[in-house]
Amino acid sequence: MKRLLLLGGVTEALAMARQLGPNHIYSLAGVGRVPTDLVCQVRVGGYGGADGLAQFIGDHGIDLLVDATHPYAAQMSQNAATAAQQAAIPCWALRRAAWQASSLDDWREVADWDELIVALAPFKRPLFTLGREPLQHLNEIPGHQFWTLRALDNYPGNERCEVIGARGPFLLEDERELFSQRNIDVLISKNSGSGATDPKLEVARERGVPVLVLKRPELPVVDREFSTAESLMQALRGDFL
Numbered sequence: 001m002k003r004l005l006l007l008g009g010v011t012e013a014l015a016m017a018r019q020l021g022p023n024h025i026y027s028l029a030g031v032g033r034v035p036t037d038l039v040c041q042v043r044v045g046g047y048g049g050a051d052g053l054a055q056f057i058g059d060h061g062i063d064l065l066v067d068a069t070h071p072y073a074a075q076m077s078q079n080a081a082t083a084a085q086q087a088a089i090p091c092w093a094l095r096r097a098a099w100q101a102s103s104l105d106d107w108r109e110v111a112d113w114d115e116l117i118v119a120l121a122p123f124k125r126p127l128f129t130l131g132r133e134p135l136q137h138l139n140e141i142p143g144h145q146f147w148t149l150r151a152l153d154n155y156p157g158n159e160r161c162e163v164i165g166a167r168g169p170f171l172l173e174d175e176r177e178l179f180s181q182r183n184i185d186v187l188i189s190k191n192s193g194s195g196a197t198d199p200k201l202e203v204a205r206e207r208g209v210p211v212l213v214l215k216r217p218e219l220p221v222v223d224r225e226f227s228t229a230e231s232l233m234q235a236l237r238g239d240f241l
C-alpha cells in the first residue's frame with residue numbers, strides 16, 4: 001500500500017488521521033496536544049525547512065504529502081509544496097474556505113501588525129484572538145487601551161493587558177459573557193474558516209462590535225486542493241485507505 005505523510009494543524013486533520021492505517025504518518029509541529037490513541041504513526045516536531053522535509057519524504061518512502069496545516073501556517077505550506085516538488089511526489093492540500101462577512105458584520109481587513117495598530121487606535125478594550133503575537137507588544141499598549149489577549153496557554157500580562165490561556169472551541173454563551181464582562185469594543189481575529197461560523201464573530205455581530213481581521217497569507221499552488229476533509233478522504237480511497 002502507498003504511504004501518506006499528513007501534515008496536521010487543524011481539527012479536521014486529526015479527524016483524517018483517525019482514519020489512517022499503521023503505514024501512514026501524521027505529522028505535528030508540537031505546539032498543540034499530541035494524540036496517543038491513533039492507529040497511524042505520529043511524528044512530532046519540525047523537519048528543518050523544506051530540504052529536511054524532502055529528505056524525510058525520500059528516507060521514508062512517502063508517496064503523497066497532504067498539507068492540512070492551519071490557513072495562517074504559511075511557512076509550512078510553502079515548505080510542503082517545495083519539498084514535494086524536490087522529492088517528485090504530489091502535494092495535496094486542505095484549504096478551508098474563508099468566513100464571509102454578512103451585511104450585519106463590521107469587518108475591517110488589516111494586512112499586518114502595523115496596519116492593525118493604526119486601525120486599533122480609536123478603541124479602548126480590544127480582545128485579541130490571534131495567538132501569541134501581541135505578547136511581543138505588551139510594552140507598546142497606548143494609555144487609553146486595556147487589552148484582553150486570549151492564547152492557547154497562559155502567559156504573564158501586565159497592568160494594561162490580561163492574558164487568558166484557553167483552548168477552543170468556545171460556547172456562544174461563554175463568548176457573550178467574555179465580551180460583556182470585559183466591555184470589549186473591538187475584536188481582533190484571523191479568518192480561520194473552521195466551521196460555518198465562529199461564536200466570537202457572532203457575539204461581535206450581536207453587540208455591533210467591529211472586527212479587525214488579519215488578512216489570510218498567500219499559499220502555494222499544489223497538485224490538488226480540497227475545501228473539506230471529507231472530499232480529501234474520498235480522493236484517498238483506493239490507493240491510501
Ligand code: NAP
Binds near residue numbers: 048069075
Ligand atoms: P508555520 O509558521 O507555517 O511553521 C513554522 C514551523 O513549524 C515550520 O517551518 C515547521 O518547522 C514546523 N511545522 C509546522 N507545521 C508542522 C507540521 N504539521 N509538522 C511538522 N512540523 C511543522 O506555522 P505556525 O503558524 O507557527 O503554526 C505551527 C503549527 O500550529 C502548524 O502546524 C499550524 O498548522 C498550527 N496552527 C497554527 C495556527 C496559526 O494561527 N498560525 C492556528 C492553529 C494551528 P520546520 O521548518 O523545522 O519543518
